[in-house]
């Protein structure tokens with residue numbers, strides 16, 4: 001008897017619809033590739049992307065390899081600048097300036113985090129805002145956060161979250177959106193981008209009082225807090241749309257900040273980890289670099 005019960009529980013249909021980031025990113029990449037082919041056919045330059053990596057962090061090296069491979073697959077000119085951990089801040093800034101002045105380079109990305117002897121802010125400040133495909137320059141983040149301004153680029157992971165919502169038919173305007181996490185890379189910009197699309201946005205963090213109660217008000221919940229499976233089923237409003245940006249390793253397996261097994265029974269749509277937001281980040285980076293290449297060659301974007 002109990003075996004039968006367990007089997008039927010295991011086979012129970014997933015309540016929430018899966019937001020398939022792998023498939024959506026494949027579609028985005030296909031469109032980018034076609035656009036690059038058209039650029040070349042029209043006698044224009046292929047987009048050029050430089051990725052600067054300082055130090056030995058294995059996760060950063062994995063990201064950068066993946067960025068380079070995807071860029072090359074889509075017909076971009078891709079330059080890797082891999083520097084030892086001993087590289088000085090002045091040397092990194094010199095390299096950024098060199099690529100600022102290179103006509104063939106449309107996008108410059110400095111992989112974060114940088115080694116502790118290098119001041120991240122000082123390096124990001126040096127990137128030409130027209131080549132800031134990460135969207136982390138203070139001018140671009142500032143414009144993203146102001147009324148009636150337009151940043152030249154939206155940061156890649158947040159842009160991936162928004163694209164997943166749009167392509168899953170989610171209406172953002174008028175919704176209660178809750179963002180759990182306030183990092184410069186994800187939480188803060190994604191909150192601004194949801195607000196720019198007329199959501200009512202609450203940003204929660206480690207000091208938020210009544211966290212579970214606040215999170216449970218969300219129609220759209222974006223989680224980027226960096227704690228494995230922190231968000232449980234009773235934190236989530238029935239029918240909510242849940243975007244999980246978390247990337248944690250537990251017992252050698254990748255998992256998100258949302259307890260997927262529980263929350264999928266409550267949400268109406270949910271991203272898995274892996275296969276949700278992750279594949280979108282690089283697709284959005286290349287999308288930003290393509291936008292830059294078109295802009296810098298005087299084409300419509």
Ligand code: GUN
Pocket residue numbers: 109110111112113134156157185281
């Ligand atoms: N490190 C983790 N995510 C990112 C990102 O989106 N851009 C950069 N430059 N570094 C990162």
